[in-house]
Amino acid sequence: MGGMPPAKPASAAPFTPLDFQLVLLRRMADHNADLVEDARHTLGVSVAGMREANRRWQAMRHAPRSRGAVSRYRSILGDPESVTPRRIGDLTCDALLWPVPLWADLRFEVLVAPGGVAWNEWLVRAPGAPAPELRSLADLTPWSCTVDEAARAFAPARPLEGSAPTRWGLAFTAPDGPEGVRRDCAAEFTYGLLQRVAVTGRRP
Incomplete structure (x- = not known):
């Protein structure tokens, strides 16, 4: 019989940069629920949508055959905006940066040690963006x-x-x-x- 094919369940849909931003927000909601609520409205996503994104993220991270962190970020966020060698103490690593549309002046940074192991993943100020004045x-x-x-x-x-x-x-x-x-x-x-x-x- 003809007709439209059945829709993919949410869990089978691609995990997108929008979903990743929802994961970041979900982790921040414990301390700043109002800011997270405003950001969620900006992104046009429901509370249920944010919870589902976080559930899928945790499932990906803990899957028996989960891909490495760097490969996972590349599959979700695409190629990094920049890859910069960085020396921290005796260790030489690569700093991979991806834009985060919700925070235009920040970047998501993954520090990758030799061998491809990600050992730090967090938000940093975007290159060239003015740093805040912190005096008190x-x-x-x-x-x-x-x-x-x-x-x-x-x-x-x-x-x-x-x-x-x-x-x-x-x-x-x-x-x-x-x-x-x-x-x-x-x-x-x-x-x-x-x-x-x-x-x-x-x-x-």
């Missing part, structure tokens, strides 16, 4: 900066263990208020983007 605690608003930007602005900063694989922590001291009182702070980042800052103490 008041400047550290959600989604305002990346890990490396906060670390440089409030050096010396100390890495903290994140509460999940996609989260990073940073401890530093920042001036606060008109008198510039210095506060000890602990910042939490998801996929490298600032989510929240807690004041842990006051310096004399």
Whole structure:
């Protein structure tokens, strides 16, 4: 009999850059639900759509024959915008960058060690994009900066263990208020983007 072929189930549809952005947002929703809600509306996706994208992402990552991280990102995001050699300590690696339309001035960076192993995956400032001016605690608003930007602005900063694989922590001291009182702070980042800052103490 004729007629249209049956539609593919959602799980069989290609996983797209839009789906990947929803995965990033899903991980940020615990700390900044309002910002995530606004971004979801911007992308024109329902709550159920965001949950489904995250479910499919987790299924891909944990599949018995899951492809490597770099191959997975290439299949979803296409060829990287740039591939740049980078030396970190004694290790020479490649930094692969992909655009993330939701954050036009950021890029998703994957650092690939020799042998093709991805050992870091997070958001960074796009090459040539102006970095935020971070002078005090008041400047550290959600989604305002990346890990490396906060670390440089409030050096010396100390890495903290994140509460999940996609989260990073940073401890530093920042001036606060008109008198510039210095506060000890602990910042939490998801996929490298600032989510929240807690004041842990006051310096004399």
